[in-house]
Amino acid sequence: MKVHGIPMSTAAMRVFATLHEKDLDFEFVPINMAAGEHKSPAFLSLNPFGQVPAFEDGDLKLFESRAITQYISHTHADKGNQLIYSDPKKMAILSVWMEVEAHHFESASLPLAYELVIKPMFGQATDPADVEANEAKLAKVLDVYEARLAESKYLGGDSFTLADLHHLPNLSYLMESKVKKLFTSRPHVSAWCDDILGRPAWSKVLAMRK
Secondary structure, X not given: OEEEEOOOOHHHXXXXXXXXXXXXXXXXXXXXXXXXXXXXXXXHOOOXXXXXXXXXXXXXXXXXXHHHHHHHHHHOOOXXXXXXXXXXXXXXHHHHHHHHHHXXXXXXXXXXXXXXXXXXXXXXXXXXXXXHHHHHHHHHHHHHHHHHHHHOXXXXXXXXXXXXXXXXXXXXXXXXXXXXXXXXXXXXXXXXXXXXXXXXXXXXXXXXXX
C-alpha cells in the first residue's frame, strides 16, 4: 500500500492514523506541493482533483480520505484495532457520526485550524471575522457532542471507531490554539479528547510531522 501526501495534511493524517491503528505496513510517498507535484499528470492520474492524499493498493487507486479509511478498515478487519462494527445497527449509528464529522465538525474546525495554526506557520495574517464565525459554529457542534458523549464513551458507540478517528487531525491542530477552551470547557468532550489524542497510533502520525 502507498499513501501519497504530506505529513501535515489533515486528510492524509486520517489515512496514516487508520493504517497505524490496523498495524499495517505502507509506503509513504511525499508530494512536493510547493513545486506543484500535486498538479502533475502523474499525480492527477491518482487524484483528478489534485489534492492529497492519493492511495494505492495493488491495482486499486483511491482518493478522498474517509473513503480510504473505510476501505482499509473493511479490507483488514482482522488486523489491529477494530474501527468498524459488523452489526448493521451499530454500523448505522457509527455511520451517522462519521457523517456528522464530515458535514458539521469539519466545516467549522478546518477553517479554524487553517486560520489559527496553518497561516501563522507561514507568517500569514489571521482573519478575525472568519475565526469568530467558525468558533461560534464549532461551539454549537460541541454542545451536541457533549450530550452524545454523556451517554456514550465514544461518538460511534462503546469503542473507538472511525467516527472518532476522523476527528483527530483537526482536533490535534485546534488543541494547539486559543479555541482549545471550546473542548476543555465541556467535561465529556474534554475526556474524549484526552482519550483519543493519547492513542499510540496517533503518536506515530504526529512523529511523521517532525
